[in-house]
Amino acid sequence: MDSFSVEFVLPDCTSSFTGICSLVARTGSGELVVMANHERAVMDLPPQALLLRNEKGEETVVLVSSAVLTVKDNECVVIADAIVFAGSSNKEALERIREEIKKSADGDSLLAEMAKGDLMFIDMVLKA
Numbered sequence: 001m002d003s004f005s006v007e008f009v010l011p012d013c014t015s016s017f018t019g020i021c022s023l024v025a026r027t028g029s030g031e032l033v034v035m036a037n038h039e040r041a042v043m044d045l046p047p048q049a050l051l052l053r054n055e056k057g058e059e060t061v062v063l064v065s066s067a068v069l070t071v072k073d074n075e076c077v078v079i080a081d082a083i084v085f086a087g088s089s090n091k092e093a094l095e096r097i098r099e100e101i102k103k104s105a106d107g108d109s110l111l112a113e114m115a116k117g118d119l120m121f122i123d124m125v126l127k128a
Contacts, residue, residue, distance in 0.1 A: 001021055002074075003036055004020055004074040005020065006052060007077050008064075008083050010081070017060070021054060022051075022052075023053075025045055027044075038071050040072050042069070044067075044068055045078075047066065049061050062083055063086060063124055065121040066082075067080035082121065097122065098119060098122045101115050101119055101122070
């Protein structure tokens, strides 16, 4: 089966996967499945869990915050503010951070909107 690579680009690091057969993501208009030789695409992704499936059928769940996905020449690049691999987070620390962020989430200001997005992402990570 044909495969492709996926690279996650963050402000402070990158993480790469090879031998990926499918990537499943939600977009504003529905669910998208990327497979090898997919046509070129660029899309905005809401905070969500991306599902990567490799050639052996093994699945990796990657939680992304505020991301852009590009697909080109059998390579996907996800540029995100943050990623978390499901099951690898410090939930106690996230709970403390969540409580601090909640203090900024009231109102209609830009800071409040950003805080609400961060809270959505933290809630998603805590549930994973």
